[in-house]
Amino acid sequence: MINKVIKYLSSLRFTILLICLLGLMFIIGLWVPQVRLVKDIYIEWYKHSPRLVEFLDAFGLTSIYTSPITIALWALFFINLALVLWQRMPLVRHRIAISDAKITDPDRAAGYPFKSSFPLPEGLDGESAVARLRGRRYTVLGDATGFYAVKNRLSPIAFVLFHVSFYLILLGGLISVYTEFIGYVDLAQGESFHGELSRYNASPSVKLPAFGSPPGVSITVSNIVPQVVQNTPTGISVMLLDGQGRAHEVGINTPYSTGPTSFVFKHLGMAPHFVLKDATGKVIENTLVKLDVLTRKPDKFNLAGYTFTATFYPDYVMDNGKRATRSMEFNNPVFFIVVEREGKKVADGLVPKNGVLEFAGNRLEMEELRYWVRFYVIAQRGLPILYLGFAVACIAVIWRMIFYKREILGAVREKDGERRLVVAGRSEYYKSLAEDEFTKLFSKIVG
Amino acid sequence: MAYWETIFYWVALVAYSLAAGGCIYSFVFKNPRVMPKITLLTAVGFVAVTLAIVARFNATGHLPWSGHYEYVLMGGWFIIAGTLFVGWQNKSLQGLAVGTLPLVIIMMGYGYMQSPGLTPMAASLKTIWLYIHVYFAWLSFGAYSLAMAAGVLYLLKQKSDALAVPNPAYDRFPTLGRLDELIFRYVVFGFITDTIMICAGAIWAKDLWGSYWAWDPVETWSLISWLVYGITIHLRVTFGWREKRLAWLAVAALSTVIISFFGVNLVVNTSLHVFQVR
Ligand code: HEM
Numbered sequence: 001m002i003n004k005v006i007k008y009l010s011s012l013r014f015t016i017l018l019i020c021l022l023g024l025m026f027i028i029g030l031w032v033p034q035v036r037l038v039k040d041i042y043i044e045w046y047k048h049s050p051r052l053v054e055f056l057d058a059f060g061l062t063s064i065y066t067s068p069i070t071i072a073l074w075a076l077f078f079i080n081l082a083l084v085l086w087q088r089m090p091l092v093r094h095r096i097a098i099s100d101a102k103i104t105d106p107d108r109a110a111g112y113p114f115k116s117s118f119p120l121p122e123g124l125d126g127e128s129a130v131a132r133l134r135g136r137r138y139t140v141l142g143d144a145t146g147f148y149a150v151k152n153r154l155s156p157i158a159f160v161l162f163h164v165s166f167y168l169i170l171l172g173g174l175i176s177v178y179t180e181f182i183g184y185v186d187l188a189q190g191e192s193f194h195g196e197l198s199r200y201n202a203s204p205s206v207k208l209p210a211f212g213s214p215p216g217v218s219i220t221v222s223n224i225v226p227q228v229v230q231n232t233p234t235g236i237s238v239m240l241l242d243g244q245g246r247a248h249e250v251g252i253n254t255p256y257s258t259g260p261t262s263f264v265f266k267h268l269g270m271a272p273h274f275v276l277k278d279a280t281g282k283v284i285e286n287t288l289v290k291l292d293v294l295t296r297k298p299d300k301f302n303l304a305g306y307t308f309t310a311t312f313y314p315d316y317v318m319d320n321g322k323r324a325t326r327s328m329e330f331n332n333p334v335f336f337i338v339v340e341r342e343g344k345k346v347a348d349g350l351v352p353k354n355g356v357l358e359f360a361g362n363r364l365e366m367e368e369l370r371y372w373v374r375f376y377v378i379a380q381r382g383l384p385i386l387y388l389g390f391a392v393a394c395i396a397v398i399w400r401m402i403f404y405k406r407e408i409l410g411a412v413r414e415k416d417g418e419r420r421l422v423v424a425g426r427s428e429y430y431k432s433l434a435e436d437e438f439t440k441l442f443s444k445i446v447g
Numbered sequence: 448m449a450y451w452e453t454i455f456y457w458v459a460l461v462a463y464s465l466a467a468g469g470c471i472y473s474f475v476f477k478n479p480r481v482m483p484k485i486t487l488l489t490a491v492g493f494v495a496v497t498l499a500i501v502a503r504f505n506a507t508g509h510l511p512w513s514g515h516y517e518y519v520l521m522g523g524w525f526i527i528a529g530t531l532f533v534g535w536q537n538k539s540l541q542g543l544a545v546g547t548l549p550l551v552i553i554m555m556g557y558g559y560m561q562s563p564g565l566t567p568m569a570a571s572l573k574t575i576w577l578y579i580h581v582y583f584a585w586l587s588f589g590a591y592s593l594a595m596a597a598g599v600l601y602l603l604k605q606k607s608d609a610l611a612v613p614n615p616a617y618d619r620f621p622t623l624g625r626l627d628e629l630i631f632r633y634v635v636f637g638f639i640t641d642t643i644m645i646c647a648g649a650i651w652a653k654d655l656w657g658s659y660w661a662w663d664p665v666e667t668w669s670l671i672s673w674l675v676y677g678i679t680i681h682l683r684v685t686f687g688w689r690e691k692r693l694a695w696l697a698v699a700a701l702s703t704v705i706i707s708f709f710g711v712n713l714v715v716n717t718s719l720h721v722f723q724v725r
Contacts, residue, residue, distance in 0.1 A: 023675065252655065253651070430628045
């Protein structure tokens with residue numbers, strides 16, 4: 001019984017089944033809405049169809065990539081792969097082995113589908129023909145009276161390497177998952193951050209690592225310069241100073257990485273510096289407000305008991321009597337601010353850079369307009385292993401599938417009064433195409 | 448679309464349509480002699496698409512990398528480039544156009560409907576990993592399309608060979624044995640470039656989004672299609688699947704690639720709809 005189970009676990013039929021099942025799980029994952037991808041609407045969905053969601057939840061189908069079924073399939077996949085690799089090692093060793101015993105009669109060699117003979121022209125002796133084969137990256141055993149030639153002999157090793165790379169990717173992935181720290185932090189131009197957990201955004205909440213501690217980092221945002229052409233953001237340059245005062249530039253595709261921690265630019269917002277003064281000119285509040293207004297939606301902030309709703313126009317213009325923006329370029333940044341107290345509108349007005357909004361005897365002055373950025377802070381420790389896995393996979397698949405093995409048996413013989421190079425050949429993967437290749441090869445060698 | 452881009456796009460579409468019509472004529476009327484003319488027409492269409500890309504480059508300052516219309520433009524270019532290249536290397540392979548031309552025509556028709564406005568290059572696209580990722584994505588799409596075309600040719604030729612009087616239009620094409628191996632060879636080439644594409648995509652994602660794999664729908668579909676081709680290679684190498692079965696596999700597997708490029712939103716949006724999410 002146990003033997004039967006192990007036999008099935010190590011069968012290639014099971015491999016196909018497992019890959020198909022994993023593929024199926026991924027397809028189901030695309031089709032059934034996943035909590036992690038649509039978190040906000042998941043809750044609403046649950047309210048709307050609790051029975052359905054509970055049913056899907058029970059099978060782990062709404063978090064399918066980490067569901068017990070998927071994890072079990074992955075586990076079986078790696079067990080199956082290990083067993084198959086283990087069993088195949090002798091075969092791989094046999095395939096790459098080379099010895100004089102391989103030199104056999106090309107006319108009668110079994111398992112060599114390509115059989116042919118080519119007349120050797122005057123002036124080309126058998127040894128020179130063999131030397132030409134060597135010149136074409138064949139390793140040759142024997143001599144013109146009988147030889148065995150092989151090209152890309154070690155290619156079967158790449159089969160092992162390619163499949164072993166999956167373990168590297170798995171290991172890198174697992175280490176990453178268990179050492180992963182994720183948090184979001186909003187920093188305005190001029191602000192410093194020293195990795196304090198309390199300064200990470202409350203939502204989405206911080207993910208602490210299962211092993212290890214949150215990243216200890218120290219940065220100051222020295223400058224933020226967004227680039228926009230019409231309505232397309234074409235770049236951003238965020239200058240950071242690290243704890244040692246060294247400068248680093250963060251762009252869209254270039255996070256700031258220090259050890260296993262990366263600061264990835266996620267979001268840009270406007271940070272006006274407001275000073276609220278009363279009728280006597282006394283400062284009531286003096287603060288930098290981080291507003292999320294670049295998606296053209298208004299954002300709110302509170303000062304001294306008032307609620308302010310700000311809509312931002314980066315390139316302000318009056319269009320047919322309506323407030324509008326010409327583009328998303330920051331050519332004429334203006335806020336339109338509505339002031340409310342206890343739900344009642346008090347005033348509204350436009351506030352450009354260095355502008356003022358007067359309401360109820362107060363003055364809201366914009367001293368300065370800066371940007372703020374949201375960083376996605378992520379620390380993972382498995383990446384070097386993961387990337388090594390990628391590199392091994394790419395190299396191995398090229399090695400295995402392009403530089404596959406070809407073998408030739410040959411001998412120079414007298415036939416019908418003519419000296420001929422008699423050959424038999426075989427190739428991994430191909431028969432007809434290999435015949436074309438061998439015909440071309442020998443035509444060139446004797447040509 | 449830029450002015451000249453539109454013109455060349457249409458020239459290409461007409462040339463490809465005529466060439467596809469020629470293929471059908473050749474098979475239905477058993478006339479193998481038109482094949483060189485079909486190849487010439489395909490080449491004319493290819494030059495026109497190249498010029499359309501140049502015109503777009505001129506207008507936007509970057510190669511067409513993103514959005515469905517640009518996928519169509521570059522994807523079509525790579526598929527036909529592959530078709531012409533293999534046909535040029537080996538005349539008996541000119542018939543692969545019978546599979547790739549209809550695919551590219553449908554893609555181009557679809558692309559045209561996607562409001563192909565001219566936009567500057569978004570910041571997220573300015574990285575070497577993107578170039579590697581996209582370039583290998585096109586190569587693999589091209590190779591898988593050729594595998595599909597070789598599969599179609601195999602199935603057609605096999606049907607014809609089974610007749611009492613085989614259709615002479617197929618005589619120009621490689622033997623069934625060679626076609627069978629060509630399917631595998633193109634699948635393998637596609638698989639290699641697909642592997643590189645996914646690895647480069649993960650590295651790009653790490654820089655852009657912070658995580659190398661997020662089970663985003665496009666990532667997931669690419670993985671599915673990579674696995675499907677992995678299964679295809681396994682079935683061939685370890686179970687000896689060949690000929691008709693392999694041909695059908697090569698044709699069917701391409702659907703997963705098309706979904707990764709063009710249909711993921713469709714799948715995800717309809718599922719949200721069916722499950723009444725939102
Ligand atoms: C449990 C998992 C797996 C097992 C046990 C397995 C096993 C094997 C075996 C035995 C071969 C034939 C080697 C030979 O005779 O030359 C093979 C080949 C191959 N496999 Fe897998 N495989 C697995 C997963 C995968 C996956 C996920 C992929 C990629 C999608 C893949 C891609 C390939 C490729 C490209 C080949 C052809 C290269 C060659 O012939 O060595 N394999 N695999």
